[in-house]
Amino acid sequence: MSVALLKLGAVVSTMIMVSNWMSQKLPALVGLDQHAARPGTSEKLISVWYPGEDEGWQVFGSVQDRCVCSIMSPTQSVCGGDPRHDRLQRLANHVLNISQDMELLNQRTAQDLQHLRDSETLLDALETRLKTAHDDPLSLTSKSLQDLRWSVSQCRPLRALTGRLRADSGQLESLKEELERLKDSLSVLQELFTLRHYQHLQERSSVLQQHLHTCSSQLGCGRLTGISAPLTVRSSGSRFGSWMMDTMIDSSDNRVWVMDGYLKGRRLVEYQSLYDFANRQNFIIHHLPHPWAGTGHVVYNGSLYYTKHHSNVLIRYSLASGVVQHQQPLRQAGFNNTFPYSWGGSSDIDLMADELGLWAVYSSTPHAGTLVLSQLDPRTLEVQRSWDTGFPKRSAGEAFLICGTLYVTDSHLAGAKVHFSFHTDTASYEYTDIPFHNLYSHISMLDYNPRTRALYTWNNGHQVLYELTLMHFIRTARDSDAPHAD
Numbered sequence: 001m002s003v004a005l006l007k008l009g010a011v012v013s014t015m016i017m018v019s020n021w022m023s024q025k026l027p028a029l030v031g032l033d034q035h036a037a038r039p040g041t042s043e044k045l046i047s048v049w050y051p052g053e054d055e056g057w058q059v060f061g062s063v064q065d066r067c068v069c070s071i072m073s074p075t076q077s078v079c080g081g082d083p084r085h086d087r088l089q090r091l092a093n094h095v096l097n098i099s100q101d102m103e104l105l106n107q108r109t110a111q112d113l114q115h116l117r118d119s120e121t122l123l124d125a126l127e128t129r130l131k132t133a134h135d136d137p138l139s140l141t142s143k144s145l146q147d148l149r150w151s152v153s154q155c156r157p158l159r160a161l162t163g164r165l166r167a168d169s170g171q172l173e174s175l176k177e178e179l180e181r182l183k184d185s186l187s188v189l190q191e192l193f194t195l196r197h198y199q200h201l202q203e204r205s206s207v208l209q210q211h212l213h214t215c216s217s218q219l220g221c222g223r224l225t226g227i228s229a230p231l232t233v234r235s236s237g238s239r240f241g242s243w244m245m246d247t248m249i250d251s252s253d254n255r256v257w258v259m260d261g262y263l264k265g266r267r268l269v270e271y272q273s274l275y276d277f278a279n280r281q282n283f284i285i286h287h288l289p290h291p292w293a294g295t296g297h298v299v300y301n302g303s304l305y306y307t308k309h310h311s312n313v314l315i316r317y318s319l320a321s322g323v324v325q326h327q328q329p330l331r332q333a334g335f336n337n338t339f340p341y342s343w344g345g346s347s348d349i350d351l352m353a354d355e356l357g358l359w360a361v362y363s364s365t366p367h368a369g370t371l372v373l374s375q376l377d378p379r380t381l382e383v384q385r386s387w388d389t390g391f392p393k394r395s396a397g398e399a400f401l402i403c404g405t406l407y408v409t410d411s412h413l414a415g416a417k418v419h420f421s422f423h424t425d426t427a428s429y430e431y432t433d434i435p436f437h438n439l440y441s442h443i444s445m446l447d448y449n450p451r452t453r454a455l456y457t458w459n460n461g462h463q464v465l466y467e468l469t470l471m472h473f474i475r476t477a478r479d480s481d482a483p484h485a486d
Contacts, residue, residue, distance in 0.1 A: 091185055098178055105168055105175075126151040221355055221403030222470030224418070224432075227455065230439045231465045233278050237261075240295060240345055240444040241458045245274070247353035247449050248301040257299055257319075262345040262444065264291040264309050270319075277463075289324055290315060293335065295445040295458060296350030300358050300378060307349045310336055314351070314360070314381045328381035330374075332364040339363035339393045343412040345444055354401040355450045361406070363393040371396060373406050373422065389422040389429060396420075398446035400455060402470070407432070414441045439464065 129148050237260040246253040256277040258269040268286040271277040291309040298305050303325065304317040312333040316326040333349055339362065340347040350361040358376045360383075363369050371393040374386040389406065397412035410419035418434035438459065445458035448468075455466040 091182065094178070094182060098175060098182070101171070101175060105171060108164070108168065122151060222472040223405070224402055224407060224421070224434065224468060225471050226469035227418070227434060227436050228467035228469070230437055230457075230459075231467075232439070232462050233274070233465055234280075234463045235461060236280070236463065237458075237461055239442065239461050241461075242295040242297050242445045242447075243277075243458060243463050244297065244299050244447060244456060245449060245452070246299045246302065247451060249355065249451050251301065251451065253302065257304065259292065259295070259297055259306075262295050262347070263293060266291050268304070286322065288317060293346040294340075294349060295345065296347060296352070296361070298351045298353050298358070298447065300353045303378075305351045305358065305381075307335070307351070312349060312362075314349070314376075316378075316381060326379070326381055330360055330362060330381075330383070332366055333360070333362040333372075334364055339369050341399075341412065342394060342397050343442070343444055347444075350399060352399075352401050352447055353450065354403060354448060356404050359401055361393075361399050361401075369393055371399070371406075371408065371422075373401075373424065375424075387422065387424055387427060389420075391420050391422070391429070398443055400446050400448040402448050402450075402468075407434075409436060409443075409446065412438075412443045414438050416443070436466075 126148070129144070129151060133144070133148070237258070240262040241258070241260040243256060243258045245256055254273045256271040256274055258271070258277070259265055260267065260269075266288045268288055270284045270286060272282040276282040288304075288306075292306045293309045293311075294307055296307065299319070302319055304315075304319055306315055306317070307313070307330075308315055308327070312330045312335040314328050314330055315324055317323070318325050330349060335346070335348045337344055337346055338348055341350075348362060352359050352361065356375070358378045360374045360376055361371060362374070363372055367388055369392055371389045371391045372386055373389060374383045376382065377384055389408075391408055395410070397409040397416050399406055399408045401407070404424040406422045406424070407418050408420040408422075409416045416438045417436045418432050420429065421432050422429045440460035440462045442460040443457050444460075445456070447456050448454075449456060453468060453470070455468065457464045457466065
């Protein structure tokens with residue numbers, strides 16, 4: 001059996017909460033789309049390092065509707081041996097030295113000016129005394145002569161000040177000559193930097209941008225290694241609830257949807273953006289045709305998926321038309337607090353989405369209360385495939401899914417951590433120890449959004465976001481041409 005010889009470049013990608021970037025998929029993000037950032041948005045940082053033979057790059061994506069890419073040009077081939085690079089480096093050091101000298105001169109000049117201001121008062125007093133002595137010599141007394149001598153002695157530092165000013169004047173002349181030489185050097189360098197060199201760098205930059213697209217398109221999935229400190233977006237609503245954005249990666253929908261409470265609710269609140277949600281503005285209230293149960297709702301590809309109250313019936317509700325498009329029982333799934341998470345709240349069925357599609361987390365009597373993960377058809381809500389994770393659902397605080405891997409917290413209270421993970425690609429599990437800061441001590445909703453690559457939580461009446469640290473393994477372009485071995 002032949003085994004591909006693959007070299008995997010490991011990259012840690014820190015995913016930070018976004019707002020406006022949510023309307024773009026990652027390939028569009030690295031396309032150098034220049035738009036003005038809207039105020040009030042948070043940022044998301046995407047960091048990529050590709051270990052090429054003669055070139056590399058980093059992607060820094062500002063998610064405020066624009067992308068800033070820092071391209072690391074070849075370190076050893078083109079620029080490394082270019083004599084202009086060394087000349088630029090010397091000129092940069094020269095400019096730095098001149099700047100430091102000018103800063104020192106500026107400080108010293110400020111001190112000298114203060115001395116001159118202080119001496120001006122002394123000179124005025126001395127001039128007055130000398131005029132009095134000249135006009136009326138008989139008025140001179142021993143004390144007035146002593147005061148006159150004291151005034152003269154106070155003016156002696158002016159000699160040193162005059163010397164410093166002469167020296168500074170000479171240094172300024174020297175700096176002026178240095179700047180002239182620097183100007184000449186830059187002129188020579190500008191002549192060397194011809195249009196041909198500029199075009200060459202443009203072509204090089206274009207190639208690197210193509211590599212950026214290739215590299216970033218492979219960042220869809222990764223293994224969770226860390227969760228950031230919480231970012232509170234808003235404090236509103238009751239102790240329990242759910243808030244979400246469309247989880248379809250290709251979606252351009254920036255709206256935020258809020259469902260307050262976990263039992264018999266029908267009120268769905270729509271905000272036009274995350275900024276509007278945080279500032280409690282630009283919202284519309286919708287009334288669902290059927291009440292919901294729990295907080296395990298999800299918006300996916302323009303539809304709201306939720307569980308019908310007092311049943312295991314899943315509902316697909318169109319956010320565009322405002323009608324129920326499909327209903328389907330999740331067969332054998334427990335409901336009405338039969339197999340909830342540890343916090344209760346009719347959380348028997350938890351719907352979620354990741355990079356691979358739509359899912360349901362639940363349990364049933366045939367599975368003896370262990371946590372079951374099923375992938376659903378988004379249109380018909382039929383179960384396509386299921387996995388029994390073996391983890392008791394009542395012992396789980398909450399769960400979320402990333403790239404087909406289910407992550408389970410050990411509590412909904414303070415001190416919770418990601419304790420267990422189940423990998424659908426290998427049908428295997430492992431126990432983990434990933435710290436998770438439960439800021440407000442009672443989580444009733446915890447979902448991953450593959451568009452924003454962030455965790456959304458409803459924590460005791462607070463809507464909170466967490467950035468994720470994912471470990472990615474990227475196959476390089478050269479790996480596809482690697483020989484195979486038997």
